[in-house]
Amino acid sequence: MTTPPLLSMEGIAKSYPGVQALAGVNLELGSGEVLALLGENGAGKSTLMKILGGAVRPDAGRIVIDGVEQSIRSPLDALGAGVAVIHQEFNLVPALGAADNIFLGQEVARGPAGLAWIDRGAQRRRAQALLARLGADFDADAPCRTLSVARQQLVEIAKALAAGARILVMDEPSAALTTPEVAALHDVIRELRREGTGIVYVSHRLEEIAAVCDRVEVLRDGRNVGGASVAAVNRSDLIRMMVGRELVEEFPRRSGTRGDVRLVVEGLTGGTAVRGVSFEARAGEVLALTGLVGSGRTEVLRLLFGADRRDSGTIHLDGRPVDPRSPRAAIAAGIGLLPEDRKLQGLVLGLSVRENFSLPSLARFSRAGVVRRGDEQTACAGAITALRIKTPRQETAVRGLSGGNQQKVVLAKWLERHCEVLLFDEPTRGVDVGAKVEIYQLMNDLAAAGKVVIMVSSDLPEVLGMADRILVMHDGRITGRIDDAATATQESIMELAVT
Ligand SMILES: Nc1ncnc2c1ncn2[C@@H]1O[C@H](COP(=O)(O)OP(=O)(O)OP(=O)(O)O)[C@@H](O)[C@H]1O
Ligand SMILES: [Mg+2]
Incomplete structure (x- = not known):
């Protein structure tokens, strides 16, 4: 008997007025695996991940985690099933501190049932420890709106860790980061992978795929067009899978001369x-x-x-x-x-x-x-x-x-x-x-x-x-x-x- 994969999404479909965003997509993820989800703009990547994260309801399809079919109707359901999604647009409350954001919806309570109150001291200590694990040194009380994008992202990851997520989705996490920040993020991902977390990584930067991912799955127009082990494909293979044609030059030459x-x-x-x-x-x-x-x-x-x-x-x-x-x-x-x-x-x-x-x-x-x-x-x-x-x-x-x-x-x-x-x-x-x-x-x-x-x-x-x-x-x-x-x-x- 083979053990079921950590996550399996089967036949996921979703339509919006005038567009079929997903037309029966399948996705599998193993524990300790980093899967790159690739595809052109509008291919359906974010929609698929929003469905996994409970932010969007699919028209059809099943989500199975560890062999058990899940009913994910809200982000809270998703967290309960061990899934945390860091969306293309963050979901942090700007005015709240990092610690409050990390424990929002999963507050650390103290006192007898019915009379419990939030133990903010304990929350702050645990938040600081989680952030430290991610290599972050900023104050867990700092309001999120004062934090850089890279730091807000660490708060989102800490939030996922606090919830005990075993499946972590990052939708274009590096888009707003500089080179050293991306390297730091990749270190965090490798650490989580070692601990057995399954990670879906959405990115348009192909050099990152080779750096941090194990396998790729490519979508085009709301359908699977193929998957491969990262070791087995090169850059132009990936481009061909994504855009369905060969790209002659990634950086086209400029004609003409420099003027005044x-x-x-x-x-x-x-x-x-x-x-x-x-x-x-x-x-x-x-x-x-x-x-x-x-x-x-x-x-x-x-x-x-x-x-x-x-x-x-x-x-x-x-x-x-x-x-x-x-x-x-x-x-x-x-x-x-x-x-x-x-x-x-x-x-x-x-x-x-x-x-x-x-x-x-x-x-x-x-x-x-x-x-x-x-x-x-x-x-x-x-x-x-x-x-x-x-x-x-x-x-x-x-x-x-x-x-x-x-x-x-x-x-x-x-x-x-x-x-x-x-x-x-x-x-x-x-x-x-x-x-x-x-x-x-x-x-x-x-x-x-x-x-x-x-x-x-x-x-x-x-x-x-x-x-x-x-x-x-x-x-x-x-x-x-x-x-x-x-x-x-x-x-x-x-x-x-x-x-
Ligand atoms: N809320 C919505 N209302 C209407 N159409 C939507 C909505 N969300 C997504 N779509 C459509 O569904 C399709 C897939 O969009 P999606 O955001 O999943 O693409 P993506 O692969 O994440 O693209 P990108 O790389 O540009 O982020 C697109 O055609 C988009 O216009
Ligand atoms: Mg997207």
Whole structure:
């Protein structure tokens, strides 16, 4: 007799209006196994994991744990069955401390039944011990909104450990982390694997699969397309399984030559995050700004876009001073920002794909104050095709789109606005390998057309693959300038980023 797998999901189906997100998917996970769940944007990965975690109810299918069929109707049911899911969007209560979040719904009680009260001292001690086990040193009372993404993630993992989870799901856990933080997360995963936890790891970063996973399972359009042991497949096998075709180049070549200096930034300073940053950007190049989270990269872009207050420093575009005091002023000057946090800053979730797309360009779609719906729809349809945005209709609310497809809508919106300076903050975070190439191609096209293209990225292979020049930031200052990105390595960049 063979022992049943730790987890088996069988024939899982789920439809939303206009989309069959899952059409009978199977998944198996062993204890002490790290399974990579892969697939293009919209393939159904998050939906499958939401079903496992009790956040979404399936239309059909069975979930069997240790040979016993489970009825998982809520996240609490899932925890009871030993399943913890760390979703693409965290579920922490921002105002509560780490300890309170960890024990939310599973409070440590003291006193006789019926009269029990929460033993917050014991909770705090246990939380601190769990965090220490994960290599975290911050105070368990710190409100979660003050913690970095990496730390919030550790709180989520500690919460799963506190519940005694034996199946842990991480949906794109590394998307918001920098290289050393990802390495630390992988150490935590290896430790949990040693202890027998089964882990499902969803990621679009293929180099992580080889680093930390044992087996891959690939979904496409809500169906299984295949699985393999990680040792048996290489990078291009994975890409072919995910996107169903060969990718010639992950980082497409750029045509054209470097042109004149267009943007000159001198002594840019804002608060303590950005202190005296100076650089220039030329037509025809992609300039990358990298460094650790908190080094001031995003803040440089926000100052250029007028989203934060500039204390001092000057900005010239084509020799003329520009003064982006507000995003409105920045947009008028031809500066567009693709923010890293698309949910909070980039999209209106309740509005449709079309409405989000045309919002900053309404004036161009209007004659005498009336929006010409036909022009708007044609342009939107063009963008949906060009960026391969997966949405049932233009009128679908962006809330219902997968994470990667939401990112593409933000990109489409700014491309439509015809900006001269495009600031990309983590442009391919959460975007699948096939769509990444399309976004890179668009950045190349913009650069070749003479626009100023500046990219902030934590993804070092992406920085090395895309940039002509690299600026490395640390503590609000530029600590390294690499004028020929072809000479740089991940190690040489990291060295500049930590000193
Ligand atoms: N709440 C919802 N309402 C409507 N449609 C939805 C909803 N959630 C998911 N979908 C649709 O189901 C499909 C699968 O989405 P899902 O989020 O599972 O994809 P994913 O594989 O996680 O993609 P990504 O890599 O972009 O995160 C998509 O077409 C998406 O638009
Ligand atoms: Mg997803």
